[in-house]
Amino acid sequence: MLIRRRGVLYELVKNRILFLMLLPALLFFLINNYAPMVGIYYAFVRFDFNRSLWNSEFIGLENFRFLWQSGILSKLTVNTLGYNLVFIISSNVLAIVCAVLLSEIQLKWFKKLTQSIMFLPYFVSFVILSVIVYNVFNYESGFLNTTLRSFGLGEADVYNTPWVWILLIPLFYLWKNIGYSMVIYLAAITGISDEYYEAAKIDGANIFQRARYITVPMLKSTFIVLLLFALGSIMKGQFDLFYQLVGNNGILYNTTDILDTYVYRSLKVTFDMGMASAAGLYQSLFGFVLIMVVNTIIRKINEDYALF
């Protein structure tokens, strides 16, 4: 036999059909994800659309220097990390509360109906969400101001008040995602054996104690898995959410601008490719280092929970 029995080539020939079946997926990630990594170089050149990437003038870290010295980078980092932490914690806590409460309700139709309603916002697009937010908060005819006026309480100019959005954006994040997380926790609760509850009942534990000392602790591993999964993408903001709610409303940037929106705006609105590619690369690298550190720490504490 010409081909070594355990070599790569032998495997390739033996499993050629399996390789062919995997090929479309590999090609997809090669083109869509790996090929663009070459373009990291864009962050280090003076951008010129008419020149090819390798003929562009090399300027080193100049793009980064500007981003750093103008203070944009630190502001974007704080906003991105801050919002994501708030999203992760609030959505998990609220989802656990709702799942625990809903799991104790026996009325089948009520359970099904409310679960469907809470899951519904997950299915509508972010463009619709922007319509909704406008309906509620626009100054002249929004639901909030017409209600305030009818009670003689004055008006709120939400689209010109930056700090309000620190509350509004997480609120609409919850609105969109609470059903999704709740379904996962409900599934975990269904998996808890009835024997625990029976035993607790015999020992005289009331319904609050059963929820607190059986259900909630049993959700710990689901919570940790979801938490770590979310931490993996903590530098990737919810671009659709921020961009559709805030758009190009410069008044609100200080409290609402995240790395994704800044990169997108630099690319499509202000056409500042240098800033866009530098901020984009910073986001990728920072996120990568963060995941590596978090994963190493988790591996030390409990290997079962490590991401990879």
Next chain:
Amino acid sequence: MKIKDDKYTGLFKFIAYAVIILTSLACLFPFLLIISASFTDNASIIRDGYHFIPKKFSLEGYNLVLKAPDPVLKAYGVTMTTTVVGTILGLFFITMAGYVLQRKDFKYRNFFSFVIYFTTLFGGGLVPWYMLLTKYLDLVDTYTVLIFPGLMTPFLIILMKNFIRSAVPDEVSESAKIDGANDFKIYYSIVLQLSMPGIATVGLFLALAYWNDWFLSSLFINDPKLYQLQFYLYNIINTIAFITQMGAGSGVSLGGDIPTETTKMAMSLIVTGPILLLYPFVQRYFVKGLTIGAVKG
């Protein structure tokens, strides 16, 4: 003892019902506002604002959209095409990859799984990707650019892999192999049959993402004939906002004759309609998918 326990249970149930009902109402409230507004007289909205029940019933918003339905239908056509083609192609590739990556006798399955997973950890960023697709692959204003980037995600491949692993016992593949079936035949005639619920779930995830996408149009499409439905709506909203602002600034009401607000609401409902109609039937597949996906594998 028994009485005390009942008292606690009653209190707990009361809290449970109260919290769940309030949360559900909060989730439902914005939809009611849109539906109500789309059936309200435009002047009444501008004068009295949005309400749950139309102050003055009117169909002018729908009338305006349906009077010149061509652009909406065109956008519907684009979104339907990308959704159907993208979902079918994506499902084909994802199921094949998922099947191969869970085959225990496939030596490099861990290596290739990591190659796919790694893309969630690190990437080139938006600009290099944008430049590759526009300048080097020349995909501006094509259907390809609306379909290709959404074909698969690492998450969906992993989900599919777990589905197949739990739905198709190894023995089935092995005995089919002994009977002389090749790997593609096994995939095509056995694996696909057995993992239908998983395929439905992943397919719905794909279809939802294609249906709700506006981002790809905003980046890569200049030709209005190729606007996706959501991006078409997005443009209408921005145009209306622009008209109203110009009107307010110059003192001349440019949007006076057009029922601006109700048109927006009617369009929103026309765009979301299919999802709201299909939702009751497809929802359980998402629940099933999330339930299996939540199990670490």
